[in-house]
Amino acid sequence: MRPGLQPSRDSAFFWQGLRDEKLLCQSCDHCGRLRHPPRPMCPDCGALQWSARPLSGRGRVHAWIKPVHPLLPMFEEGFLVALVELDEGIRLLSNLCEISAADVRNEMPVEVFFIEVDAEGAKVHQFRPIGELGHG
Amino acid sequence: MADGSSSVIVGIGQTEFSKNSGRSELQLACEAIRAALDDCGLAPADVDGMTTFTLDSSDDVDIVRSLGIENLRFSSRVPHGGGGSTGTLAHAMAAVDSGLAEVVVCWRAMNERSEARFGTAQLSDAGHARGSGTGFIEWSVPFGAVTPAAWTAIGAQRYMHVYGATNEDFGRVAVTLRKAAATNPAAFFYQRPLSLEEHQASRWIAEPVFRLFDCCQESDGGVAFVVTSRERARDCRMPGARILHATQAVPFDTEVVTNFYHADLTRFDSGIACAAELYGRTGLGPEDIQVAMLYDHFSMAVFWHLEAFGFCGPGEAPDFIREGHCELDGRLPLSPNGGLIGEAYIHGMNNITEAVRQIRGTAANPIDSVDHVLVSSGMSGAILGRL
Structure with missing residues (x-):
């Protein structure tokens, strides 16, 4: 069970996409601008119409930390938080898995995967290294 | 210099700073406000304006009925948590300069240690006022980033990566502030300086970025100040500190604390916007500032502020601190009260009262020849000067 899963009207599509193992962001129907976190209006052209666009799920570690205190029983000890910059230029906070803190490097390539976090089928996006240190 | 605001901070007040x-x-709010009014010789009946944080738990109506205020003509709340703390000055200044009110009280009072601690895991948005710019719950908490330390550490880690800064560099900020606090009797860490070795031995909070002593305190207490017109200030008991200008800043794609989405996380987007506005409106520059009160919720934030306001170049703040420029006898003394790390964490407001004391020359650690003090809390800032 993960805390804080609280979709809003504007973000519900994102969390619904995760249930289908799709990482989505908004794409403006008028000018094509991608945006995350979700918002109702395109900041470039003002259009309200948008479509949910699947993202590649590939990116790089922009920044990362290992939260140590306070202990969070719903997370594995030593879990990592990473800010991932996807190839499309979108940044997402997530977890970096299948690697220990000592081996993490900024800019290392990562790919998305999904894990189920409650009995109702809610999922969250996770990332793991690709290339030498991981699968891929 | 541009003419600027004609608003003046004439009174300051605070309770003791404690853990319980x-x-x-x-009650803390009422005591702090009453102390600020006594400081300048004004009475509750003189107050006709009031502002605090959206996050403050006390309502203006209860302050009015507790203090015996006759009528408020202006009441506002400032968003952005502690980042908005200096925004209270911007609101008060706007009200006084425009004539919406003549005597505005700014306050923040909280039992942030003994009641609702910010440092514990925040697993839902219960207790967070909507409209405070806090979008952090939905996009951070499901991934175990649940504290201000974790949120701030993300951008700080990017700075470490780009500039090669270390946790020891951050430690020197904490050591500098604790040294100042050690000679400030109002500080929680009065007579308790911190060595770099002690800092490096303290436990990790968010590895490899923040240790325990990189984090500001969690404190109980109240702080208030009184803003009025220059004309009215002449009749007040104590010398005032003029608000040369005060501003708020919400640049594109910024967020409060979880500030992960603007272009360059090594730079302080809202601080840069505040600096442009404050320097532009006052005609002053970094060379004109004698004391810098920089919001130090975490040690590293001081680096972001120093660079945003041009006291040094991008990536140069670690050396700026290492070379001692922010010591009490340095080129740019940093928060001589000890800041939020050394004195107390009253959400940034105790850095504003210290700025006034430095202008007046009544601080526990007075800096010589202070003409201008910068107060920067990130999403808001002000330059104060002599009357």
């Missing part, structure tokens, strides 16, 4: 005040947040 033993009384309500509303």
